[in-house]
Amino acid sequence: MPSVERYVYSFGNGRADGSAAMRDILGGKGAGLAEMANLGLPVPPGFTISAKLCITYLEQGTFPDELREEVERHLKQLERATKKGFGDPKNPLLVSVRSGAAVSMPGMMETILNLGLNDETVQGLIAHSKNPRFAYDSYRRLVLMYGDVVFDLGKEPFEEVLAEAKARRKVKRDIDLPPEELQELVREFKAIIQSRTGLPFPDDPDSQLWGAIEAVFKSWRTKRAMDYRRVNGIPDDLGTAVNIVTMVYGNMGDDCGTGVAFTRDCRTGERVLNGDVLTNAQGEDVVSGARTPEPISRMKRGKGGRGGLGGLAKVYRDLERLATKLEKHFKDVQDIEFTFEHGKLYMLQTRRAQRTGIAAVRIAVEMVAERLISEEEAVQRVPPQDLDQLFHPMVDPRAPVTVLAKGLPASPGAATGEVVFDADEAEALKKKGRDVILVRPETSPEDFHGIVAARAVLTARGGMTSHAAVVARGMGKTCVVGAKDLDVDPAAGRFRANGRAVKRGQVITVDGTSGRVILGAAKLVTPKIGVHFAKLMAWADARRRLRVRANADVPADARRAREFGAEGIGLCRTEHMFFEGDRITTMREMIVASDEAGRRRALAKLLPIQRADFEGIFEAMAGLPVTIRLLDPPLHEFLPHSGADTGALAKRLKVPAAQLERIVHSLVEANPMLGHRGCRLGITYPEITEMQARAIFEAACRIVARGKKVTVEVMVPLVADVRELVHQTQIIRRVAQDVFQAEGRAVPYLVGTMIELPRAALTADEIAKEAEFFSFGTNDLTQTTFGLSRDDAGRFLPFYVDRGILSEDPFQVLDQAGVGKLIQLAVRLGRQARHDLKVGICGEHGGEPSSVKFCHHVGMNYVSCSPFRVPIARLAAAQAALEEAGVINRTRATV
Ligand code: PEP
Ligand code: MG
Numbered sequence: 001m002p003s004v005e006r007y008v009y010s011f012g013n014g015r016a017d018g019s020a021a022m023r024d025i026l027g028g029k030g031a032g033l034a035e036m037a038n039l040g041l042p043v044p045p046g047f048t049i050s051a052k053l054c055i056t057y058l059e060q061g062t063f064p065d066e067l068r069e070e071v072e073r074h075l076k077q078l079e080r081a082t083k084k085g086f087g088d089p090k091n092p093l094l095v096s097v098r099s100g101a102a103v104s105m106p107g108m109m110e111t112i113l114n115l116g117l118n119d120e121t122v123q124g125l126i127a128h129s130k131n132p133r134f135a136y137d138s139y140r141r142l143v144l145m146y147g148d149v150v151f152d153l154g155k156e157p158f159e160e161v162l163a164e165a166k167a168r169r170k171v172k173r174d175i176d177l178p179p180e181e182l183q184e185l186v187r188e189f190k191a192i193i194q195s196r197t198g199l200p201f202p203d204d205p206d207s208q209l210w211g212a213i214e215a216v217f218k219s220w221r222t223k224r225a226m227d228y229r230r231v232n233g234i235p236d237d238l239g240t241a242v243n244i245v246t247m248v249y250g251n252m253g254d255d256c257g258t259g260v261a262f263t264r265d266c267r268t269g270e271r272v273l274n275g276d277v278l279t280n281a282q283g284e285d286v287v288s289g290a291r292t293p294e295p296i297s298r299m300k301r302g303k304g305g306r307g308g309l310g311g312l313a314k315v316y317r318d319l320e321r322l323a324t325k326l327e328k329h330f331k332d333v334q335d336i337e338f339t340f341e342h343g344k345l346y347m348l349q350t351r352r353a354q355r356t357g358i359a360a361v362r363i364a365v366e367m368v369a370e371r372l373i374s375e376e377e378a379v380q381r382v383p384p385q386d387l388d389q390l391f392h393p394m395v396d397p398r399a400p401v402t403v404l405a406k407g408l409p410a411s412p413g414a415a416t417g418e419v420v421f422d423a424d425e426a427e428a429l430k431k432k433g434r435d436v437i438l439v440r441p442e443t444s445p446e447d448f449h450g451i452v453a454a455r456a457v458l459t460a461r462g463g464m465t466s467h468a469a470v471v472a473r474g475m476g477k478t479c480v481v482g483a484k485d486l487d488v489d490p491a492a493g494r495f496r497a498n499g500r501a502v503k504r505g506q507v508i509t510v511d512g513t514s515g516r517v518i519l520g521a522a523k524l525v526t527p528k529i530g531v532h533f534a535k536l537m538a539w540a541d542a543r544r545r546l547r548v549r550a551n552a553d554v555p556a557d558a559r560r561a562r563e564f565g566a567e568g569i570g571l572c573r574t575e576h577m578f579f580e581g582d583r584i585t586t587m588r589e590m591i592v593a594s595d596e597a598g599r600r601r602a603l604a605k606l607l608p609i610q611r612a613d614f615e616g617i618f619e620a621m622a623g624l625p626v627t628i629r630l631l632d633p634p635l636h637e638f639l640p641h642s643g644a645d646t647g648a649l650a651k652r653l654k655v656p657a658a659q660l661e662r663i664v665h666s667l668v669e670a671n672p673m674l675g676h677r678g679c680r681l682g683i684t685y686p687e688i689t690e691m692q693a694r695a696i697f698e699a700a701c702r703i704v705a706r707g708k709k710v711t712v713e714v715m716v717p718l719v720a721d722v723r724e725l726v727h728q729t730q731i732i733r734r735v736a737q738d739v740f741q742a743e744g745r746a747v748p749y750l751v752g753t754m755i756e757l758p759r760a761a762l763t764a765d766e767i768a769k770e771a772e773f774f775s776f777g778t779n780d781l782t783q784t785t786f787g788l789s790r791d792d793a794g795r796f797l798p799f800y801v802d803r804g805i806l807s808e809d810p811f812q813v814l815d816q817a818g819v820g821k822l823i824q825l826a827v828r829l830g831r832q833a834r835h836d837l838k839v840g841i842c843g844e845h846g847g848e849p850s851s852v853k854f855c856h857h858v859g860m861n862y863v864s865c866s867p868f869r870v871p872i873a874r875l876a877a878a879q880a881a882l883e884e885a886g887v888i889n890r891t892r893a894t895v
């Protein structure tokens with residue numbers, strides 16, 4: 001470290017060496033204190049040791065000599081400013097030592113208060129305050145926190161002794177303990193330290209201070225802190241700063257106290273100062289739950305008896321004035337820590353407040369109206385993913401819950417219902433008006449009607465793109481998949497989770513936003529979407545370049561997609577239409593047919609059904625582009641899976657059950673996702689492609705005949721070689737010609753392909769000669785690039801993420817380094833061959849914010865995602881455009 005760089009930055013009395021822009025050096029807390037001092041707010045004087053020194057100390061194990069000198073000099077300054085002496089037995093200066101990194105790490109904060117106290121200086125504190133209870137209360141707190149933070153003993157051994165003392169004295173609250181008892185606690189706490197560590201509690205204030213500074217630096221490398229950083233993607237080399245601040249006392253009596261305030265309601269966004277306060281207390285009491293704090297609004301009224309909030313109206317008014325000033329200055333909602341000593345208010349911390357999605361939208365929009373921020377800033381302020389909370393009921397964050405297990409949050413929202421293990425039963429109970437949760441080891445297409453009937457779906461296996469996840473998400477239905485701790489036994493009618501058994505008919509709550517499985521009916525709340533959301537989205541839409549479409553398979557989903565602002569359908573999975581009601585039987589008839597004639601007979605029955613579906617979707621989309629994908633899944637997914645089902649089908653088809661079983665068996669593949677699926681079906685059975693193309697074009701002609709508009713895009717799945725596409729395109733174009741001739745009208749259309757295999761990406765220039773558009777199927781492209789089964793990955797991917805081998809689940813967040821490289825290459829090659837090639841994405845990543853931004857940067861024309869994620873994609877697309885244009889979100893430069 002060069003010697004010109006300083007280690008220590010002071011603040012207080014209306015000035016500071018640092019500012020809010022110096023987070024990297026001062027940490028969030030230090031930067032906030034410096035900025036507040038610069039603003040002239042009442043901040044107790046203090047100084048911050050640079051976070052840069054943290055890593056140096058951890059690597060070298062010692063401090064540079066200059067640091068000792070600088071700290072000494074700053075302590076002297078504090079002594080002059082406060083007219084007290086550090087270690088002065090007559091009039092002692094006490095300080096707090098607290099950590100604070102550049103990035104907020106909730107729960108990682110190390111705090112030691114009242115440093116500088118020992119058996120001598122405590123007498124000085126008594127003489128000055130004339131309050132022995134306060135002095136010994138401060139002293140016992142110091143020894144406890146020192147034992148916890150510096151000697152790493154935890155709080156428990158001390159709290160046990162404290163609890164015994166309260167029992168002995170028959171009091172409930174710490175503040176009711178008499179001074180003699182508190183003095184005794186100091187002795188006992190010191191004895192705990194001595195007996196457990198073999199070391200004495202240091203009486204020398206300088207030793208106390210340096211021990212505390214070292215402990216704060218070391219706290220950066222605790223396992224807990226390292227795990228937190230890994231999970232939240234915080235770099236390890238930031239280090240934490242150390243803040244040394246003159247003590248102000250909230251524990252000197254009922255006109256003293258401490259609290260936390262928010263400048264707006266972070267649950268609703270309402271512009272109202274709110275928070276909690278405790279009188280006669282020190283900082284940790286508010287968060288520790290030792291005593292129940294009261295709402296700060298009660299200070300305003302100034303009511304209350306002993307220990308109440310009487311006489312605090314002025315403190316409230318001061319707080320209100322300073323909070324408003326801070327919010328105006330930082331142009332964002334602030335989360336403030338304060339203390340008041342005999343009615344005088346001090347600000348101890350200010351930082352950007354965390355908020356719910358609902359609050360984020362309202363706050364951003366109202367701040368534009370208040371001329372605090374611009375529309376662009378408002379658009380950048382709201383994390384796109386948080387919009388999810390606006391459309392789904394959620395578990396009331398204040399209600400207590402019993403969590404049975406945790407899985408992947410596959411589709412957001414929360415729902416409560418009776419547990420069922422069977423799709424038919426789910427449907428039957430739904431018909432009786434009951435709310436059910438379908439619980440399965442995993443789902444297959446056969447469970448489709450059960451998913452439709454259920455309020456939520458829960459599976460023990462499967463990843464974010466497994467069948468249950470994709471289907472549920474498409475319907476906006478709550479879903480948790482891959483809950484590893486669930487042991488589901490449908491035959492026995494129960495599941496076990498973490499030592500508890502839940503039987504069929506018992507009520508659970510599934511929280512698809514967090515992935516929690518909750519015992520019983522949790523309290524749910526439904527947010528209201530209002531004018532704020534509409535305004536924010538209008539601002540976003542005006543600034544984005546990417547178009548946003550939806551993945552929708554049925555007219556109801558298409559309509560919902562438009563309500564959410566979809567500008568077309570980017571993926572209509574035609575196979576989903578075949579799972580409903582009677583259709584599956586006709587589909588099965590087609591699959592088990594022994595020859596082409598048999599298949600054609602069954603397909604002829606499917607044609608009008610499929611045509612009607614397409615008409616419905618075209619109608620719902622009113623001329624917006626609709627991309628219809630030809631049949632994709634392996635055929636055996638449609639087949640009966642149980643003996644009973646096979647028997648029923650055999651009866652219906654009038655074939656011997658044994659014969660049908662043989663056929664079903666012959667269709668089973670070892671690796672179906674890499675097997676007879678996608679365009680391979682249309683190549684081996686061209687009559688399937690013919691039927692689907694006919695249904696599409698006949699539907700389109702009917703819409704046009706009614707004087708309405710339609711924009712058709714036909715998409716061929718799982719192409720690896722351009723010749724596959726040539727083969728399918730020929731069929732599609734031939735059928736189109738036939739239909740147009742028969743109908744006496746032509747409808748313009750495009751034929752394109754999905755790029756979802758690495759070979760397709762690598763040969764995209766060849767493919768683009770034939771394809772009029774590309775749509776990246778990133779579910780399969782991720783699966784095939786990683787060689788990782790999307791249906792099984794849920795079993796082990798979480799371990800990869802936990803251990804940091806992968807930073808995210810690549811089925812949720814696009815792997816830009818690998819899969820992304822293939823996408824970039826394919827876009828470039830494709831546009832080389834066809835400069836106006838339309839390019840989009842329809843894998844699940846199309847609704848994930850960082851992936852949407854990637855799609856913007858590689859120059860795609862659109863993203864397509866499930867209807868409920870359309871607003872998320874719209875906002876992410878706008879943010880990508882603003883970031884590209886260099887419109888920087890000003891909140892980044894603030895605390
Ligand atoms: C994909 O593979 O990304 C895709 C959209 O298709 P599906 O999920 O239906 O395989
Ligand atoms: Mg696919």
